[in-house]
Amino acid sequence: MKMSCSNCNETLSEDEVRWAFDEPYCDECFDHRYTHCTNCDSVISNDYARYNRNDEAYCDECFCEEDDPDCPDNPDVDEVDREHIINLSRNWLKGEIETKRPIYINNKDYLLKSIREKVGLVEDPIYVFGLKDKDEHLISASPNLIEDIQEIIPFYLPCVKVLEGYGINRLGISHSLRKSNLKEVVDLIKALTSIKVPA
Amino acid sequence: MFTIGCDPELICHRNGRFVPASDYFKANSSFGLDGCEVTAEIRPGYSESPVDLTAKIFQILEYGHEKAPDLEFYAGHYVNDYAIGGHTHFSVSPASEVISALDVVLGSLSDCIDPRDQRLKRERTGYGKRGAYRTKGYGFEYRTPGSFLLCPSVTLVHLTLAKLAVVGVKEDGLNFVELKKRQRSVYFLKNLKHFLHTIPDDCREGLKELDILLNKKLDWNQDILPNWGFERAA
Numbered sequence: 001m002k003m004s005c006s007n008c009n010e011t012l013s014e015d016e017v018r019w020a021f022d023e024p025y026c027d028e029c030f031d032h033r034y035t036h037c038t039n040c041d042s043v044i045s046n047d048y049a050r051y052n053r054n055d056e057a058y059c060d061e062c063f064c065e066e067d068d069p070d071c072p073d074n075p076d077v078d079e080v081d082r083e084h085i086i087n088l089s090r091n092w093l094k095g096e097i098e099t100k101r102p103i104y105i106n107n108k109d110y111l112l113k114s115i116r117e118k119v120g121l122v123e124d125p126i127y128v129f130g131l132k133d134k135d136e137h138l139i140s141a142s143p144n145l146i147e148d149i150q151e152i153i154p155f156y157l158p159c160v161k162v163l164e165g166y167g168i169n170r171l172g173i174s175h176s177l178r179k180s181n182l183k184e185v186v187d188l189i190k191a192l193t194s195i196k197v198p199a
Numbered sequence: 200m201f202t203i204g205c206d207p208e209l210i211c212h213r214n215g216r217f218v219p220a221s222d223y224f225k226a227n228s229s230f231g232l233d234g235c236e237v238t239a240e241i242r243p244g245y246s247e248s249p250v251d252l253t254a255k256i257f258q259i260l261e262y263g264h265e266k267a268p269d270l271e272f273y274a275g276h277y278v279n280d281y282a283i284g285g286h287t288h289f290s291v292s293p294a295s296e297v298i299s300a301l302d303v304v305l306g307s308l309s310d311c312i313d314p315r316d317q318r319l320k321r322e323r324t325g326y327g328k329r330g331a332y333r334t335k336g337y338g339f340e341y342r343t344p345g346s347f348l349l350c351p352s353v354t355l356v357h358l359t360l361a362k363l364a365v366v367g368v369k370e371d372g373l374n375f376v377e378l379k380k381r382q383r384s385v386y387f388l389k390n391l392k393h394f395l396h397t398i399p400d401d402c403r404e405g406l407k408e409l410d411i412l413l414n415k416k417l418d419w420n421q422d423i424l425p426n427w428g429f430e431r432a433a
Contacts, residue, residue: 052227054234055336068228071266072258074244081254086404088428089253089351093411098428 005029019043037062076107078117087121101125103189111178118186122193124169131172137181140165140172148192156188157181200399201338201369203252203362204245204288207346208238210278212271212422217279223267230263238281239263239272241348245288245337248401249358253351257427260348264429271422271431276317276345282326285344287361293332293339297368301341302329303375304364304391307384308357312412313345314419321345349419350426352408359405360388363395370397385413 003012007029018030020043025033034043038052039062050063058066080102091098100121105112109130116128126145131138140163141149149162149171157177165172171192177185211220220239226232229242241263243255264270275283287305291297306329309318321327331342347357367373378394379387392398392406424431 052231058227063227066226066228068225068230068266071225071228071230071262072255073229075255075258077246077251077254081257082250085250085254085257085351085355088257089355089404089408092350092352092426093408093415097425101428 007033020045039066076113078113080117080120084121099123103128103193106130109178111175111182112173115173115178115182115186115189118182119189119193122190124193126169126171126189126193127167128171128173128189130178131174133174133176136174137161137177138163138172138174139177140170142167142170144168145171145192149188152188152191156184156191200247201365202245202247202288202290203249203358204243204337205252205256205286205358206240206242206288207256207274207285207348208233208240208283209272209274209346209348209423210281210283211239211267212273213269215271218270223270224263229259230266235281238283245290249355249362249405250401252358253355256348256354257351260424260427261429264424272348272424273420274346274348274423275314275419276327277320277324278317282321282324283346284321284326284342285347285357287341287344287358288335288337288339289341289361289365290338291365291369293334294368296374297365298330298332298341300364300368300373300375301361302343303379303387304360304367305341305344305357307379307387308360308409309344310384311388312353312415312417314417317419318345348423349417349421350423352412353417355405356409356412359402360391360409362399363391363402363406366397366399366402367395371395388413 001014003017003024005012005026006023007025010026012026017024020034033046035046035049035057037044037059038056039058042059044059049057050060051057084101088098100123103116103119103125104127105116106129112128112130131140137160139160142165146164173185211218219237220232221236224230224232224239231240231242233240241256241259243252243259246252327343329343333340347353
């Protein structure tokens with residue numbers, strides 16, 4: 001039985017036909033418009049195909065199944081990362097282990113990025129995150145940090161209210177503090193991360 | 200200036216025994232899987248700077264370690280009967296003199312620091328041959344090196360020499376085949392900084408570390424994580 005290509009009308013024998021969404025195509029038109037998912041082999045339009053780093057095509061569903069959205073993608077590097085990697089590298093050559101490293105932050109918050117860079121490398125890194133607030137000057141500290149924070153906070157941010165949070169080695173800073181008291185916040189984190197805190 | 204990138208591979212162990220990477224990681228993520236699925240592949244992205252690219256690799260390794268804290272990772276050329284590579288990416292076209300420069304410069308580094316037995320085994324599988332590259336949309340992928348993730352220093356030096364080989368050809372018009380001739384690889388690398396007229400600032404650290412690295416005896420049969428500052432899970 002003879003058919004014709006849905007795009008160029010070329011006459012095709014049954015063996016020559018390639019099907020996409022119930023329409024017959026010649027080889028050339030099919031390849032121009034469609035491809036196959038590497039995982040499930042379904043036909044996908046080139047316009048909707050998603051490609052992995054090896055240029056392999058996936059349908060949307062399979063691509064999302066095979067991806068880990070939390071894994072950093074071409075992550076940003078700042079001055080403190082450069083300093084850290086060079087220290088790590090030099091110390092390894094000397095047979096030593098580099099123990100200082102940058103604090104952990106939620107990378108989506110630009111104010112936290114600036115705090116991370118200004119704090120630099122510390123002995124006992126903690127996780128610093130942003131607290132959602134309106135105008136309040138607030139800090140939240142995980143139970144293992146709360147005593148130390150209460151002891152040192154009068155020296156850096158005397159009028160700030162400290163709340164007990166959850167988890168381990170977590171420090172939440174309100175937006176108003178991150179914005180208006182950057183230097184004090186940085187000094188506070190430097191002081192806190194130089195104290196040996198039991199986990 | 201051009202960018203460099205890479206997708207070095209790792210073999211996973213748990214309690215000292217081989218485990219397939221596909222049990223822990225998803226194929227398309229930046230701590231992902233090689234095509235054969237048993238091998239992990241690190242995709243840090245790209246940068247002009249070898250220091251920055253090494254720092255990106257650190258971040259991806261850190262994520263992988265957090266996700267699977269009981270895994271150990273092994274680099275090299277051939278581990279647990281699997282050939283593992285350290286493909287290195289360049290956003291320039293693969294001119295023959297660039298590929299030759301990479302063969303000479305990175306080949307010399309491999310002669311000095313890589314595990315010879317592993318390298319031979321990998322070559323016997325058909326991978327890791329000199330001059331192996333693939334043209335890509337961004338430029339090309341140089342496929343000869345083994346996985347260089349043993350430690351940050353080996354990674355930084357590898358990426359620095361990769362960049363300098365291309366800079367040497369493109370900026371300084373050097374012919375590395377002629378420069379090396381019959382010199383032993385270690386002497387060639389010790390003299391490399393004297394051949395180069397253009398040394399970008401971001402290559403100075405790697406060049407300094409090269410001199411120290413050439414005097415070290417490396418043990419490739421070890422979990423790479425402690426070398427990158429990650430503590431083993433208790």
